[in-house]
Amino acid sequence: MMNKPSIAIIDYNAGNIQSVLFAMQRIGVEAKVTADHDTIRNADKVIFPGVGEASTTMAHLRNEGLDNVIRGLTQPVLGVCVGMQLLCEHSEENDTECLGVIPQKVKLFQPANGEKVPHMGWNKMYDLKGDIFDTRQEEQHVYYVHSFYVEEGPYTVGLTDYVLPFSAAVQKDNFYATQFHVEKSGSIGEQILQNFIRL
Amino acid sequence: MYIIPAIDIIDGKCVRLSQGDYDQKKIYNENPLEVAKEFESYGVRKLHLVDLDGAKAKRVINYPVLEQIAQNTNLEIEFGGGIKSDEDIQRVFDSGATQAIIGTIAVKEPDTFFRWLDRYGPERVILGADVKDEKLAINGWLETSEVSIFDFLKEHASRGVKHVICTDISKDGMLQGTSVQLYEKLMQAFPDMNIIASGGVSSNKDIEQLQAIGSPAVVVGKAIYENRINLKYFLPKNPQQRQLSKRIIPCLDIKDGRTVKGINFLELRDAGDPVEQAKAYSDQGADELVFLDISATNEKRKTLRELVRKVAEQVNIPFTVGGGISSSEDVSRLLESGADKISINSAAVRNPDLINELSKNFGAQCITVAIDAKQIDGQWKVHLNGGRLPTEIDLFEWAKEVEQRGAGEILFTSMDHDGTKAGFANEALAKLSENLQIPIIASGGAGNMEHFKETFEKGKADAALAASIFHYNEIGIPELKNYLAQQNIPTRI
Incomplete structure (x- = not known):
């Protein structure tokens, strides 16, 4: 008998956990919201969501011992929004040391031409290279809500232009992450989630 | 090559x-x-x-x-x-x-x-x-x-x-x-x-x-x-096409679990089932949805949470929920039910510290402050309680304060324009947009497709919200978005 892949959504004080869970249900994938270290370690895939402020969230992860759990994961992990930022090295949001899985930096948008911050709404992504993308997502709109961004760098696998070209997505080893809200990006977001589940 | x-x-x-x-x-x-x-x-x-x-x-x-x-x-x-x-x-x-x-x-x-x-x-x-x-x-x-x-x-x-x-x-x-x-x-x-x-x-x-x-x-x-x-x-590549899209947001006013639509903030008419509508709007290409609960009692608000959960299960685009929110507990419950953002209105005026508290607890990105205002003797004055209660507060001063206190976005409804179908309050909107760094949602007055174009161009709005013209199928969302794209407004199609 084939077992269905087990998907763990890391439960912490992130605002979009429910939305991620519902998105998984919509694509017909069962997932479990959990903070249990062993359940997370033993899952086939792990989703690391995130909405909130970086330093509080990092402090929470450390208190719960989840920081080391996440760093040590070897199965495919998908960080979303603040989840992506926390996988990076450092965030300018309250000068926060992050998990350091992806050696890139998180910076605050410095609007040059009257752009609004937070960056809120639908923007196209382009130059997609990552394994969680296929050709259908190139130059398609996805949904963003954020004031901080991950700089373009060696692990960037997709770009979006807002104020400057920034990392729409990053990928390093078994860690994948999107700045946009994959769980709220319509059918394009669902395609990406499906691609992640198939990894 | x-x-x-x-x-x-x-x-x-x-x-x-x-x-x-x-x-x-x-x-x-x-x-x-x-x-x-x-x-x-x-x-x-x-x-x-x-x-x-x-x-x-x-x-x-x-x-x-x-x-x-x-x-x-x-x-x-x-x-x-x-x-x-x-x-x-x-x-x-x-x-x-x-x-x-x-x-x-x-x-x-x-x-x-x-x-x-x-x-x-x-x-x-x-x-x-x-x-x-x-x-x-x-x-x-x-x-x-x-x-x-x-x-x-x-x-x-x-x-x-x-x-x-x-x-x-x-x-x-x-x-x-x-x-x-x-x-x-x-x-x-x-x-x-x-x-x-x-x-x-x-x-x-x-x-x-x-x-x-x-x-x-x-x-x-x-x-x-x-x-x-x-x-x-x-x-x-055409970098022009990579701009942030202007958002089209159908708004559903909810009373006792049904969508209703008022005219000039009074007289309510039944306008259908919110979950079905939410699903249909998202399938048609709406960029976001707003649900404003105008039920009067806490008992009814419990119904709202169930509704939010159903919407969240079915809809794959972001949505905001407002109406009767006055504490962090209220917000927690709505976010747990699956709302992406919440909107506060009168409660923020009565207790401005609430904005700071919510912004700190949940992040600015999910706090929308809704402002209803009307011109009195040429001055835009903020109104409370669904528009029934005038105040002496100036729209622009309040909007600035709201931003400073940590709101992520402002939803501005002109009561003078709402229900008239004569266009949005573009002058006031442009002033808000120029004064503030956070996004502004235009609301009140949408009657035809040109009105949306005008509010994005003249009103400098980041998003435009409308209710009845969408509910009664006077303008289809795909048709509106195609029109805006042809008019060179950055649009998600």
Whole structure:
């Protein structure tokens, strides 16, 4: 008998956990919201969501011992929004040391031409290279809500232009992450989630 | 490098063969013009059109398709397949082809080929060389020969042929990669010829390999139809199209679990089931949704949480919930139920510290402050309790304070405009947008599609919200978004 892949959504004080869970249900994938270290370690895939402020969230992860759990994961992990930022090295949001899985930096948008911050709404992504993308997502709109961004760098696998070209997505080893809200990006977001589940 | 998408025609339909085998035919579209137009919409400049019926019949058959595409698009068309006579080639040009691709005749009747080359010039006559194991193949791949491609091209180069499409028929339609090494050798042997690669492209990587050897162009067929490569990736980029989209937000006023719509904030009418509507709006391309609960009691608000949960389960775009929120606990419950953002209104005016508290606890990105205002003696004054209670608070001062206290977004409803269908309060909106750094949602007054354009251009709004015109189907969301895109408003379609 084939077992269905087990998907763990890391439960912490992130605002979009429910939305991620519902998105998984919509694509017909069962997932479990959990903070249990062993359940997370033993899952086939792990989703690391995130909405909130970086330093509080990092402090929470450390208190719960989840920081080391996440760093040590070897199965495919998908960080979303603040989840992506926390996988990076450092965030300018309250000068926060992050998990350091992806050696890139998180910076605050410095609007040059009257752009609004937070960056809120639908923007196209382009130059997609990552394994969680296929050709259908190139130059398609996805949904963003954020004031901080991950700089373009060696692990960037997709770009979006807002104020400057920034990392729409990053990928390093078994860690994948999107700045946009994959769980709220319509059918394009669902395609990406499906691609992640198939990894 | 140019990407030249291919359309192969049998019986007037867009098909693909595998290795030129007519028995291994797959119909991709009944209407080749539709396909050509789609390519054009991506920014494609040139089309590779092949008459497979013509190749088999040894005379051009599918002129009508060529004419249709030539007349209804601005694409350059290189046409091949069945061009065997003076009449064929002349009619191909008369039908709108930019260039004619000559294959079999060039092998079998070199004199005819060179006569055409002289008559129409090297820019209009493309030599079509089908190759297998570096040997020529002819007649739509139905026959093979013993002529070396290098010897063949050497003669043609000396006679002035400039453009060659070289198709490796062992690769064509197989999606197993291109003959990069052959192309590289040919390009080195014939540096003055424009050697266009064709056959076997299966991924972005194949195209990148051709780019790496300096290949000038590649014809791509099946890989496009089977979504193996995305044309948009390789076409000239248009940064204008990468701007943040202006959002279109249908708003559902909720009372006792039903959508209702008031006129000038009074008199309510039933406007349907919110979950069904939310799903329909998101399927139609709404960018976000707003639910404002106008139920009066806490008892009814519990119903709202259930509603939020149902919406969150079914809808794959963000939505905001407002109405009766006055504490962090209220917000927690709504976010746990699946809301992406919450909106506060009167409670924020009565207790401005609430904005700071919510922003700190949940992040600015999920805190929308809604402001209802109306002009009194030329001054915009904030109103509370769904517009029933006027205050002395100035709209612009309050909006600034709201931003400073940590709101992520402002939803401004002009009570003077709401329900009038005469357009948004663009002057006030523009002033808000210029004064503030956070996004502004325009609300109140939408009556037609031009009103949306105006509020994005004159009102400088980041998003526009409307209720009744969407509920009563006066404006369809797809229709509105197509209109805005045509008007050069950044729009998600």
